[in-house]
Each structure stands twice: as C-alpha cells, then as structure tokens.
Amino acid sequence: MLMKQQSAAETQCLSDSAPTITVGIGNSVFTNLAGTLSEIRKLKGVLGYILRSKTAAIIDLTQREVVVEYAMLSSQIHDCSRIVAPQFNLADVESSLVEGKTLKVLCMDIGENRISVFMDKTCAHAWIVKRILL
Amino acid sequence: MVFKPNGETIAATEGTTPEQIETLIAQLNSITHADCIGGLENLTIQDVNTQFSVRSVSDVYLATVSSRSVNQKAVESLTKIVAPMVIRLAFNSDISSPQNTQPLTDKEAVDAEAAISPPAEEPEANALPQPEAPPEPSLPKPPVTQFMVERIGGILVPSDTVRMDSEVILKWHDLYGGKQFTLVSIETLEGKTVCCKYKPLKEAKPNAKGVIQVPEKIIQALDSGVGKLVMVKPVID
Numbered sequence: 580m581l582m583k584q585q586s587a588a589e590t591q592c593l594s595d596s597a598p599t600i601t602v603g604i605g606n607s608v609f610t611n612l613a614g615t616l617s618e619i620r621k622l623k624g625v626l627g628y629i630l631r632s633k634t635a636a637i638i639d640l641t642q643r644e645v646v647v648e649y650a651m652l653s654s655q656i657h658d659c660s661r662i663v664a665p666q667f668n669l670a671d672v673e674s675s676l677v678e679g680k681t682l683k684v685l686c687m688d689i690g691e692n693r694i695s696v697f698m699d700k701t702c703a704h705a706w707i708v709k710r711i712l713l
Numbered sequence: 714m715v716f717k718p719n720g721e722t723i724a725a726t727e728g729t730t731p732e733q734i735e736t737l738i739a740q741l742n743s744i745t746h747a748d749c750i751g752g753l754e755n756l757t758i759q760d761v762n763t764q765f766s767v768r769s770v771s772d773v774y775l776a777t778v779s780s781r782s783v784n785q786k787a788v789e790s791l792t793k794i795v796a797p798m799v800i801r802l803a804f805n806s807d808i809s810s811p812q813n814t815q816p817l818t819d820k821e822a823v824d825a826e827a828a829i830s831p832p833a834e835e836p837e838a839n840a841l842p843q844p845e846a847p848p849e850p851s852l853p854k855p856p857v858t859q860f861m862v863e864r865i866g867g868i869l870v871p872s873d874t875v876r877m878d879s880e881v882i883l884k885w886h887d888l889y890g891g892k893q894f895t896l897v898s899i900e901t902l903e904g905k906t907v908c909c910k911y912k913p914l915k916e917a918k919p920n921a922k923g924v925i926q927v928p929e930k931i932i933q934a935l936d937s938g939v940g941k942l943v944m945v946k947p948v949i950d
Binding site for chain 2: 645648649651652655656658659662667668671675680681697
C-alpha cells in the first residue's frame with residue numbers, strides 16, 4: 580500500500596505499485612530519498628518503508644493492517660534514539676536498528692526526513708544504510 | 714552495563730551514571746509497539762565512530778558501547794555470544810532449563826558437540842547433583858544426561874520408543890529408589906521436547922555410551938538429526 584500525505588489534513592491512499600510522488604517545491608532531498616527507497620523496496624526481504632518529512636509522508640507497506648503499528652513503532656524508535664544517543668556520547672546518529680524475533684526496522688534521519696525500513700531479519704541492513712547515505 | 718527492565722542495575726562500567734541507566738530504561742520501555750516485529754531483542758544506534766547496542770538476554774538487558782573502527786566480528790562474538798552466555802550462566806544455574814538451552818546458536822552447538830566427542834569419556838557431564846542421602850520425602854530433580862542421536866529403524870522397532878544405555882537407566886532407577894517410570898523427556902539444544910517410552914540398548918556395543926537410538930518419527934518431531942545432541946531425563950510423576 581502506498582500512502583501519500585501532503586499535509587496533515589490531506590491523506591490519500593493509493594494502491595498502484597508505481598507511485599507518483601508530489602512534494603513541496605525545493606524538497607529535493609525528499610524526492611531523492613523516495614526514489615532510493617523505492618529501489619530498496621524491491622530488494623528481497625524488504626517489507627516496506629515509511630518516509631516522512633514535515634510536510635509530506637510516504638508509507639509503502641505490504642500489509643495494510645499493520646501500518647498504524649509500524650508507524651507508531653517507527654516514531655518511538657526515532658524518539659528513543661534521539662534521546663538515548665546523547666546520553667552515551669553519540670554525536671550525529673547515522674542509523675538505529677531495532678531487531679525483533681521476526682523482523683527488524685532500520686531508522687535513519689536525513690535532515691528533516693525520517694526513514695524507517697521494515698525488513699526480514701536476514702536482510703542486509705548495512706547495505707541499505709550505505710545506499711541511503713550515497 | 715547489565716540491567717533489568719524494572720530498573721535494577723546488575724553490573725555497570727565505571728563512569729556509568731544512574732541517569733544514563735534511567736534514561737535508557739525509560740526509553741526502552743517507551744517502545745511499546747515492538748510486538749509487531751516480535752518484541753524488542755536488540756537495539757543498535759550508530760553514529761560515524763561509535764555504536765551503542767542493547768541486547769535482551771533472558772530477563773535482563775545488556776548494553777554496550779563500542780567503536781565502529783574495531784573488528785566487528787570480535788565485537789559481535791563478545792556481545793552476542795560470550796557475554797549473553799556468561800549472563801545466562803550467572804542467572805540460570807539450572808542448565809537443563811529450556812531458557813538456557815534454547816538460545817544456543819549453531820556454532821555453540823557445534824562447540825558443545827566437539828567438547829563431548831571422545832566416546833570413551835563419561836557422557837553424563839551435565840548430570841545435576843545427585844542426592845547423597847537416602848531417599849528424601851521429596852523426589853530429587855531428574856538428572857539430565859546428554860546423548861548423541863543415532864537413527865534406529867526396522868519392522869520390529871516401535872516408532873514411539875527410544876533405546877539408550879542400560880547403565881544410565883540403572884542409575885536413574887537407583888536414584889529414585891526403584892520407583893518406576895515409563896517415559897523419558899528428550900530435549901534438543903534448540904529447546905524442542907518430546908516425551909516417549911524407552912528401552913535399554915539391546916547389545917552393549919563398546920561405542921554405545923553416550924548414544925541414544927531414536928526412531929525416525931521422533932527424530933522428525935524433534936527436528937533433530939543423526940549426530941545431533943539431545944538432553945534426556947526421566948519423567949517422574
């Protein structure tokens with residue numbers, strides 16, 4: 580499922596597999612990240628991703644019923660790493676990875692854009708980090 | 714540092730402040746939606762030079778801070794295998810409990826297998842302490858014996874019965890003062906358990922020590938295989 584949100588008030592659900600992304604003028608980072616993530620999404624074991632900026636968001640997850648859960652988890656991980664990192668003298672957080680018994684979630688902050696990639700535990704997240712940071 | 718989810722700190726390096734631990738625990742507890750990925754087993758936060766990791770080990774958390782420039786395989790071995798194993802040993806002295814055996818990795822299983830490989834050695838290295846005094850009102854804990862799986866088949870072989878060293882069976886009978894038990898519990902290193910009947914091995918082969926003959930059906934139920942290790946103990950009512 581692909582969800583595109585251009586403002587807090589306006590949320591649309593799109594079902595096509597090749598999404599068109601419209602974002603605010605000048606947010607080229609968001610556009611680039613969206614392109615990169617759509618490539619990453621095709622990798623084996625990647626279940627989907629959430630990309631969020633202040634004005635727009637893309638949610639591309641296979642399982643529609645867990646979207647809310649995943650979005651909440653993603654937000655909690657971002658908040659957790661933001662608070663924990665300075666406590667342990669980590670300067671600029673590059674990535675946060677949370678592993679469960681079945682899946683793992685990779686979270687990254689690129690500027691004002693927040694990324695969460697959901698994947699199988701066997702998936703190589705290090706490669707995804709490198710690909711996003713390219 | 715090692716700490717419990719309720720805030721109790723078990724171990725910490727010098728310089729770790731209570732504030733750090735409190736913040737960490739509070740933030741870990743704030744991740745309430747981790748059920749959708751099967752719970753929180755590991756959290757890793759990385760910056761350019763450093764990585765901070767929190768790993769769930771049994772009922773406690775192990776938090777480590779390491780440099781990203783060092784050999785990551787060594788760090789992983791320490792934080793994923795060695796330290797968790799030490800923590801488990803410290804907290805679960807009962808080695809027969811599934812909590813202890815289940816998280817073993819394949820590598821650890823191979824190491825364990827290598828450790829008992831000499832067939833002439835006593836295979837009951839993991840037997841629990843046996844009572845020295847005569848039978849007490851309460852029965853002693855069932856002793857756990859480690860065996861290597863050997864497949865047994867044939868028309869006359871019952872599919873629900875394993876065959877094992879008669880000496881071990883005799884010891885069990887002695888331990889329980891002749892109390893009859895008809896079943897044994899077989900547990901793999903991965904934590905799968907099956908209860909079944911048992912019989913003594915027919916002929917005492919010189920290399921039969923430490924071997925349990927298991928029908929194919931039970932091997933499949935255990936998801937085990939020939940040469941794999943299993944823990945066997947009597948089932949006492």
